[in-house]
Amino acid sequence: MEYINQFYGVVLALLASVLWSLNPPIIKKFGYGISSIALNAMRAFMAMLFLVIIVIVYGFNVVFTPMGLLFILGSALIGPGIGDIMYIKSIRAVGAGRAITIGYTYVFVAQALAVVFLGEKITVGLVIGSFLALCGIYFVYLEGNDLEVSYRNLLMALIPAIAWGIGSVVNKYALFYADPISLGFIRAIVLSLVLLPFSSREIKKGVKSRRIVLVALVTGGLGYGIGIPLFLKAVDIVGVSVTVLATTLTPVLGRILSVVIAKEKIDLKGIIGTSLVILGIVIGVQ
Numbered sequence: 001m002e003y004i005n006q007f008y009g010v011v012l013a014l015l016a017s018v019l020w021s022l023n024p025p026i027i028k029k030f031g032y033g034i035s036s037i038a039l040n041a042m043r044a045f046m047a048m049l050f051l052v053i054i055v056i057v058y059g060f061n062v063v064f065t066p067m068g069l070l071f072i073l074g075s076a077l078i079g080p081g082i083g084d085i086m087y088i089k090s091i092r093a094v095g096a097g098r099a100i101t102i103g104y105t106y107v108f109v110a111q112a113l114a115v116v117f118l119g120e121k122i123t124v125g126l127v128i129g130s131f132l133a134l135c136g137i138y139f140v141y142l143e144g145n146d147l148e149v150s151y152r153n154l155l156m157a158l159i160p161a162i163a164w165g166i167g168s169v170v171n172k173y174a175l176f177y178a179d180p181i182s183l184g185f186i187r188a189i190v191l192s193l194v195l196l197p198f199s200s201r202e203i204k205k206g207v208k209s210r211r212i213v214l215v216a217l218v219t220g221g222l223g224y225g226i227g228i229p230l231f232l233k234a235v236d237i238v239g240v241s242v243t244v245l246a247t248t249l250t251p252v253l254g255r256i257l258s259v260v261i262a263k264e265k266i267d268l269k270g271i272i273g274t275s276l277v278i279l280g281i282v283i284g285v286q
Contacts, residue, residue, distance in 0.1 A: 009238030013246030019227035021253035024096035025261035036088040038202030041195035043220025048188040050225030068177030075174040076187035079167025083160045090157035100254035102157040109165020129284020139273030180232035
């Protein structure tokens with residue numbers, strides 16, 4: 001029974017990874033002409049429309065306590081809020097393939113925080129994996145194409161990794177107070193309400209564009225509305241470490257789709273860098 005649950009959790013995480021791998025190339029190719037904050041607000045709103053139907057069917061299960069609300073709000077604002085806004089910015093600044101490769105080093109941030117807050121142990125694999133991933137980021141930084149990557153843009157691409165890593169641990173605590181679907185629904189509502197005052201003018205412009213609406217629908221409705229609850233359910237079933245290991249499929253597919261959809265170029269340094277990051281992540285979460 002335990003093996004079946006483990007397998008089920010990994011499958012859910014892999015499905016989330018497939019959905020998330022679509023986001024960077026689609027945002028890069030079609031998400032121009034609107035601010036990162038406004039686009040993220042629209043994505044959250046689309047997710048809310050998806051999830052409200054699911055919540056009506058399966059119910060809304062949340063335990064409202066001061067500590068629970070703190071973790072739930074943190075779950076909404078840190079990862080999907082700060083992390084995804086900076087992710088969109090980094091996609092536009094350094095390219096979809098680079099952004100997804102660098103961003104997915106969040107696994108190590110999550111692992112380090114898990115040592116402190118969840119009692120997990122530092123392993124030799126984590127140290128080796130971290131070193132390989134950092135080497136990979138440097139190769140990706142050196143990759144030569146039409147986008148010049150400054151140190152500022154490189155740091156921008158690392159912010160999502162930090163935010164997602166923190167958010168992964170916060171998610172674990174938030175799941176003590178809400179089921180994955182209800183938590184995903186609250187996150188979408190909170191994110192929409194928080195971002196709206198900062199981007200109302202841009203949102204009005206965005207809703208007039210069929211292209212932007214479709215981008216928000218695919219990356220928000222599918223990525224947020226379906227992908228995040230799948231991820232949260234996986235965390236709930238198999239824990240943080242196994243779940244983040246499964247999501248390493250995202251940078252692999254994302255890098256490929258960035259070439260296919262966004263027509264980005266990748267040279268030998270990019271291939272080596274991406275491979276080192278993925279290898280480092282796999283070794284690090286063993």
